[in-house]
Amino acid sequence: MSAPTAGASPAAGGALLEIRGLKVVFDGFHAVDGVDLTVEQNEVRFLIGPNGAGKTTLVDAITGLVKPAAGSIRFEGGELVKRREHQIVRAGVGRTFQTPTVFEQLTVLENVDVAASFRLGLPQLLRRPRGATPAVTAALEAVGLDALGDAQAGTLSHGQRQWLEVAMVLCQGPRLLLLDEPVAGMTGEERLRTGELITRIAGEGTTVLVIEHDMDFVRRFATRVTVMHEGRILTEGTVSEVQQDETVREVYLGRPRDARGAGAAAEVAS
Amino acid sequence: MEVFLSQLFIGLSVASMLLLVALGLTFTFGQMNVINMAHGEFVMAGAYTTYVLQTSVFGTGAVTLAFGLSLPLAFLVGGVLGLILEFTLIRRLHGRPLDTLLVTWGVSLMLQQLARDIFGAPNVQVKAPSFLEGGITVAGVSMPYTRLFIIGLVVVALLAIWFYLSKLPAGRRMRAVVQNRDLAAASGVRTPHVDRLTFFIGSGLAGVAGVAVTLLGSIGPTLGTNYIIDAFLVVIVGGLGQLRGAIVAAIALGLANAYLEYWTDASLAKAAVFALIVVFLQFRPQGLVVTRRRGLA
Amino acid sequence: MATMAKLFPAGSGRGAFLVRFTLAAAALLLVAPALLNDFRLNLLARYLCLAIIAVGIGLAWGQGGMLVLGQGLFFGLGGYAMGMHMKLEEAAALPSGPQLPDFMTWSGVESLPWLWVPFRSAAFAIAACVLVPMIVAAVLGTLIFRQRVRGAYFAILSQAMAAAFVIVLIGQQGLTGGTNGLTNFRSFFGLQLSNPDDKRLLYLFVAVVFLAVFLIARQLVRSRYGKVLVACRDAEDRVRFLGYDPTRVKVLAYAGAAGMAGLAGALYVPVVGIMSPALLGIVPSIEMVIWVALGGRTVLAWAAAGAIIVGWARTDLSERFPSGWLYAQGALFIIVIAFAPKGLAGVSEELQRRVRSLLSRRRSETPAPERVKVAA
Ligand SMILES: Nc1ncnc2c1ncn2[C@@H]1O[C@H](COP(=O)(O)OP(=O)(O)OP(=O)(O)O)[C@@H](O)[C@H]1O
């Protein structure tokens, strides 16, 4: 599953991920406006904030989907800015998307197998897969899709697609895993399972950064929480520290029309 | 210097013809993401409209009258053909741009054969009206009136489009759909209507281009294929649905062709222009003028 | 009943494939030569050349989603490479004179152009037939895909390539034979093209090459790479975030399709005896796509079958109804793409499904009459 490389030491003394002065600008609009963020090895870091705070954009910038206007993103000491998307993945950063995207014409098994094969050379790629490899089976079991291996991914429900995406990224053994709202639309029980999975992944040496709105979920599974608002980091700390923070309450309560934000605010306040 | 100027004129006149064909495509491709391969056959239909008016309706005695009437009539012929195509096929293929391309190619094959059956396979000649005979020579460059007329026609067409898009409510709805279809639909614009109108206008412009083609030489059933690819290249280089981009791209391609043709020969010039386009796409893969969209598109 | 149902196996297991492939190979290598006269057999050889192109298009378009509208370029590169070598071989056998290909003498060329010189070597020519198209496709493909130019844009660009190629061919008369192209071939690596027995051998050779190309393409499609290619077709941007470079994935399929088209061109020259711009332009190139669309773009065997069927229909119908054929071809495009995008493969699948369900219903319906009786 998560590769043993997870234990590989980051550059001496440095954190796993170090973001400094990051700015992303869309047509003059500063979606990420000078973010500094440090994520240490083996953390389960939650990133919260109201809609439009720039959370997804931050993850997009880390994974190369958008090009920052300024700033640096260092992963295990190496600069990620200017690298292409697939190179960043190969460096050990995996991600899922807010709206899950899977390959609908392939089976569940094939989806995961494609993901797991990303380091193979061309001669191996040109061979036919003979059944599922242990890594693929393990990833499917971890998300509970092992019974659906032969189903077309296009027939899966929204929640199952989310699981499949997680399995695809898991089997790649990333050292940093970025999950964008992984439990959105899941039932309480499913959330619990996802949370336990995240904890387990972290225990096996993968650092996880989760974007989430559900404060209940955050309280249960976060080691540290970072709050974003209008493209900036508002505050950072343990769950209780963040919950006590006045500015955080203001940010959430200050946008009453924002349903999800308001819901989260109520929970923050509670 | 004289060579420079004469190639400049040739380039501009090639560009004007290209742009006339590409204008309609800019609309249909830009707004509806439809690659209409039968667009070239709408040009052909416009050309034959002129031919029919001149030979069968008015006779050779009233060439000027026939030519003058052929402009609006060819617009109508092209437009109606476009409407029929939109109504019968293109609408059913919504969201399948590559399939649309292939289906409209099939339509174009059938239209070519239809023209062959009606007008015969050999090319036919359309007489230019007498006021377009001859030309003027400025600074050693001889400029036939027919070429000048086509340049003028493009300018008029551009002005008309500009007026339509910026001054008329229908044009503003059209711009709204080009920029953001979903948003336009959500704010009450009836996008199917707008699409139909766009297709009518775009195809009508092809008909008008067909009238211009008759001034450049004899016409035949396959004349559309000569223009369609180059016109699509104009759209690609210009940027999807960008009028400004299409104008600049048409002029650039026309000039590049004219000068390269002078330095090498006609056949190598074509290959060189294609190479230039590929190089250009390395710097501006989305064309000259780009509109942004977000997300994993 | 049960055995009937087995005739239409639902899955496409390894065993079923082996049976089908053996049947097809036997039909091509044993039955066809026994049943067809020289003329018909040569026609079949021609269609098999086209089927090789179709397999390539099935790979690039059906699996990779790249609508290749300009395969005439690669078909022509392969064809001219082989044609040049054959012309030189014949010229070398001339008793006297400048030992130039006939058309060069006619157009006043006095010494062999440098571009032709390496084609004296048979090995070079054979390698060039496949490698030149592949290299051209790899370079153009890399430049285009790297910038994420795709979909209709790529389709138009590929079409423009074929158009530009044809214009160059026609313009460079002394080098390429211009509009007439290369004709008047007499021999192909020792086979006399006027000798019917030699032409039968040539057919067998083409059939073997076709079967080999098909197997290679099938292996590509069923390999892991094939799955990544399909993934690129359906969600190219997602593939990037799994650590693949879609440019490379797509270029490989595009170059593979180009190599197949080149090989087809090289075989077409001895089989048909001509290679000219009229076979390569925009119109012939897009026709290649309709073969695949008709057969079924996602199923290689059906793509190949489409080429053979359209080839046959064209020879047969276009002679009898020249104008009707062009309408029919246009209509074919429209009907297949708009209303049966899976092509004949889809139709056959549907038929098999119906037959199977019919068979199983009969079986389960057998006790039904009794129930009716009881109810009555
Ligand atoms: N490609 C883009 N072009 C223009 N604006 C963008 C683009 N991507 C994001 N934005 C804007 O940047 C801001 C931040 O968006 P982002 O998706 O990062 O928010 P978020 O924190 O993930 O919100 P949510 O909780 O709704 O997912 C939003 O105002 C959004 O509209």
Ligand SMILES: [Mg+2]
């Ligand atoms: Mg988000």
